[in-house]
Amino acid sequence: MKITQFVCAIALGMVAVSPVQASEEIIKKARCVACHAVDQKRVGPAYKDVAAKYKGQGDAVAVLSAKVRNGGTGNWGQIPMPPHGADKISDADLKAAIEWILKL
Numbered sequence: 001m002k003i004t005q006f007v008c009a010i011a012l013g014m015v016a017v018s019p020v021q022a023s024e025e026i027i028k029k030a031r032c033v034a035c036h037a038v039d040q041k042r043v044g045p046a047y048k049d050v051a052a053k054y055k056g057q058g059d060a061v062a063v064l065s066a067k068v069r070n071g072g073t074g075n076w077g078q079i080p081m082p083p084h085g086a087d088k089i090s091d092a093d094l095k096a097a098i099e100w101i102l103k104l
């Protein structure tokens, strides 16, 4: 395969899976959906409420990534979020998921 064809094939592959779908797949795969929905409070806050709360906060991706990784409580109530280790969600997937949530 010529290099130009190769590059085109990769570009087409990226278009086929849009970032939104990819991030929804991540939160399904990492089982975040067991406790979270986009626009309804379940065990944890609705992702739209999370996005509203952290709107305009420059370090939100770092702060929220650490929270999901290490778990914690107190920002939304007394129910804790359990920690999510790298075996459950990789650094790259976690970042993509948080960025997706913050854009809701």
Ligand code: HEC
Residues within 6 Å of the ligand: 027, 030, 031, 032, 033, 034, 035, 036, 043, 044, 045, 050, 064, 067, 068, 072, 073, 074, 075, 076, 077, 078, 079, 080, 081, 082, 084, 089, 097, 098, 101
């Ligand atoms: C067992 C239930 C549960 C699971 C699974 C879960 N969460 Fe949560 N999540 C919670 C609860 C409860 C809170 C509220 C914690 C608090 O009050 O500080 C929360 C809070 C959050 C917040 C806001 C944190 C803050 O400090 O404001 C984000 C972002 C979040 N979760 C993302 C995720 C992602 C991404 C996943 C999957 C990797 C996930 N959650 C999986 C229960 C869960």
